[in-house]
Amino acid sequence: MQTIKTSTRATVMGQPAGSQVDHLFQIVPVLKKMPVREISDVLVGVDNAVLMRLFKEFTTEIQAAIFTHFNLVKQLSYFQFIPKQQFSELFDNMSSQQRHDWFTVLTEQEQIELLPYVVPRIGETLTAWSTYKSRKACKKGKLL
Structure with missing residues (x-):
């Protein structure tokens, strides 16, 4: 009897998690040219660990602006995740x-x-x- 092999690799937004992370870091130069509101729309669905790494690509002023455009649920989630x-x-x-x-x-x-x-x-x-x-x-x- 033949069994179907299933993938246990995590997916995010329909893509394998690793490829999404790689893709996000590849588009950082494009993100930096976008308005803050649009950057926050792109990043709101990103895992907090990845978001913390991505934020390092921006100045703290831009990080704060992006953060304030997140919905309250994402803001609280990120606040609870990172060191105070x-x-x-x-x-x-x-x-x-x-x-x-x-x-x-x-x-x-x-x-x-x-x-x-x-x-x-x-x-x-x-x-x-x-x-x-x-x-x-x-x-x-x-x-x-």
Whole structure:
């Protein structure tokens, strides 16, 4: 009896995983000429390990711009994947409003993990949830 041999090699977007990675690195020069929004559309489906390697081909300013164009699910997935010190470089290159919005999405534990690496900006306040809650409790206590 003859059995059919099946391939156990992983595929991504219909291509073997290795060939997709190779292809992405080959088109980096083309990606660098594209608008950031389009780059993010191309990279949103890429595995986080590959994305981390691809991001090294771009400046941190462009990395941050690409990251902010990802949907929230991809942003959170990438944040949870990479070391927080490395993420802080992206975070430092976001606008103050983007930093604030992103920081408030994080859980208290995620905020605690990121805060030691964040470079504070003049006039910007990134308050961890635990600090916010204790301040809010103090204000309520004073009113009673």
